[in-house]
Amino acid sequence: MPSSTDKTSLDVAATPSGVAAVSAASSASAPTVGTAARPRGRARQPLEWYVDGVLAGDRVALSRAITLVESTLPSDVELSALLLNAILPSIGKTRRLGITGVPGVGKSTFIDALGMHVARECGEQLAVLSVDPSSPISGGSILGDKTRMAQLSMEERAYIRPSPSGGHLGGVARRTRETILLCEAAGFTNIFIETVGVGQSETAVRSMSDFFLLLMLAGAGDELQGIKRGIIEMVDGMAINKADGDNKPKAERARIEYASALHMFPPSGDGWTPQVVCCSALQNTGIDEIWQMVLDHEVKLEALGKIEERRRKGALQWMNELISMGLEDIFCKHPVVADRLPVLQQEVRDGRTTPLAASFELLRDFRQ
Numbered sequence: 001m002p003s004s005t006d007k008t009s010l011d012v013a014a015t016p017s018g019v020a021a022v023s024a025a026s027s028a029s030a031p032t033v034g035t036a037a038r039p040r041g042r043a044r045q046p047l048e049w050y051v052d053g054v055l056a057g058d059r060v061a062l063s064r065a066i067t068l069v070e071s072t073l074p075s076d077v078e079l080s081a082l083l084l085n086a087i088l089p090s091i092g093k094t095r096r097l098g099i100t101g102v103p104g105v106g107k108s109t110f111i112d113a114l115g116m117h118v119a120r121e122c123g124e125q126l127a128v129l130s131v132d133p134s135s136p137i138s139g140g141s142i143l144g145d146k147t148r149m150a151q152l153s154m155e156e157r158a159y160i161r162p163s164p165s166g167g168h169l170g171g172v173a174r175r176t177r178e179t180i181l182l183c184e185a186a187g188f189t190n191i192f193i194e195t196v197g198v199g200q201s202e203t204a205v206r207s208m209s210d211f212f213l214l215l216m217l218a219g220a221g222d223e224l225q226g227i228k229r230g231i232i233e234m235v236d237g238m239a240i241n242k243a244d245g246d247n248k249p250k251a252e253r254a255r256i257e258y259a260s261a262l263h264m265f266p267p268s269g270d271g272w273t274p275q276v277v278c279c280s281a282l283q284n285t286g287i288d289e290i291w292q293m294v295l296d297h298e299v300k301l302e303a304l305g306k307i308e309e310r311r312r313k314g315a316l317q318w319m320n321e322l323i324s325m326g327l328e329d330i331f332c333k334h335p336v337v338a339d340r341l342p343v344l345q346q347e348v349r350d351g352r353t354t355p356l357a358a359s360f361e362l363l364r365d366f367r368q
C-alpha cells in the first residue's frame with residue numbers, strides 16, 4: 001500500500017563534517033543539513049520553500065520534497081505537480097543508471113564501489129535511489145543497505161534515498177521517476193536506481209534509465225539457463241560480479257558465454273552492442289571498466305540523439321501508467337465497486353462466475 005505519511009522515508013545524507021547523518025523525514029528531532037529551516041512533523045511548506053530548497057541543493061528540502069511526491073494525499077499530489085513543473089526547466093545534463101540483479105548478487109556492494117569511483121575519481125555528485133525489496137511488514141533491508149553502502153553513506157557527494165516499494169510493479173517505488181527529477185534538480189548529475197530483479201520491475205527501471213546494467217553471478221548452474229530472454233533484450237551491459245578468489249576463472253568463462261549469447265540477439269536498433277565485464281564489488285576490480293562502458297555508451301548514443309529519444313519514450317510511458325493508476329484508483333474508490341469488488345473476486349476464485357461477467361458487471365455499475 002502506498003503510504004501517504006512520512007514515516008517510511010529514511011535518508012542517508014553526509015553532513016559537511018563527513019559523518020553520515022540518518023534522518024527520519026518525519027522526525028522533528030532529526031539533524032538538519034543545509035540552509036533551509038526544517039518544517040515540523042507532516043506540515044507542508046509553501047511551494048517556493050520546496051522549489052528554492054531543491055534548486056539550492058539543500059538536502060533537507062530535497063528529502064521533504066521526495067516525501068511530498070511520495071504522498072497520496074490529494075493536496076500533496078497537487079503541490080507535487082506544481083513543484084515538478086517548477087523545477088523541470090532547471091534540470092541540466094544528467095546520467096541515469098539502472099542496476100538490477102537477483103537478491104544477493106551484490107547490487108548494494110557494487111553501487112558502493114561504483115559510487116565511490118564516480119564521487120572520488122570523477123569528482124561528480126550522485127544520488128542512489130534504492131528500492132526497498134522487503135515487504136512493508138519486515139521492512140528489513142534499509143539497514144542492510146546502509147551497511148552495504150558503508151563508504152557511500154559517508155561520502156558528501158552522495159545522497160542515498162531508500163524508498164518503500166509500495167507493492168507497485170513488484171518493487172519499483174511508485175514515485176521513483178519523480179524522485180529522479182527532484183535529485184537532478186538538486187544538482188545530482190548521476191542517478192543510480194537499484195532494483196531487485198523481480199518480474200516487471202526490470203521493465204520499469206529500464207524505461208527510466210539511460211543505461212541498464214544487469215549484475216550476474218558465475219557458476220550458478222548452467223550459465224545460460226538462468227537468463228530470461230526478456231531481460232537480455234533490455235540490457236545495455238552485464239557485469240559478472242564476485243569475480244574474485246576461486247571464482248575468478250568461472251567468472252571469466254561465464255563472461256565469454258554471456259558475450260556470445262548476447263550476439264545471438266538482434267541488434268537493439270540504438271547503435272549499441274551490450275558488453276559483458278567481470279568485476280568484484282568487494283575487491284574493487286573491474287569497476288572503472290564498467291564506468292567507462294557507461295560513458296562510451298553515452299557518447300555513442302548521444303551523438304545519435306538516442307538518449308533523448310529514450311527519455312521521451314519513458315516519459316510518455318510513465319504518463320500512460322500514471323493515467324492507468326489514477327483510473328484504477330477512481331474505479332476502486334467508487335462506492336458500488338468498493339462494495340461489489342471483494343464479493344465478485346471471491347466468486348471468480350470459487351469458479352461461481354467468470355472474469356468476463358464479473359468485470360462487465362463492475363464496469364457497468366461504475367459507469368452508471
Ligand SMILES: Nc1nc2c(ncn2[C@@H]2O[C@H](COP(=O)(O)OP(=O)(O)OP(=O)(O)O)[C@@H](O)[C@H]2O)c(=O)[nH]1
Nearest residue numbers: 102103104105106107108109148196242280281282
Ligand atoms: N566475494 C564477493 N562477495 C560479494 C561481492 N559483492 C557482494 N558480495 C557479498 O554478497 C552479499 C550480498 O551483497 P549485497 O550487496 O547485499 O547484494 P544485493 O544484490 O544488494 O542484495 P539485495 O539487496 O538483498 O537484493 C554480501 O555478503 C556481500 O558482501 C563481491 O564482489 N565478491
Ligand SMILES: [Mg+2]
Nearest residue numbers: 107108109145
Ligand atoms: Mg541491496
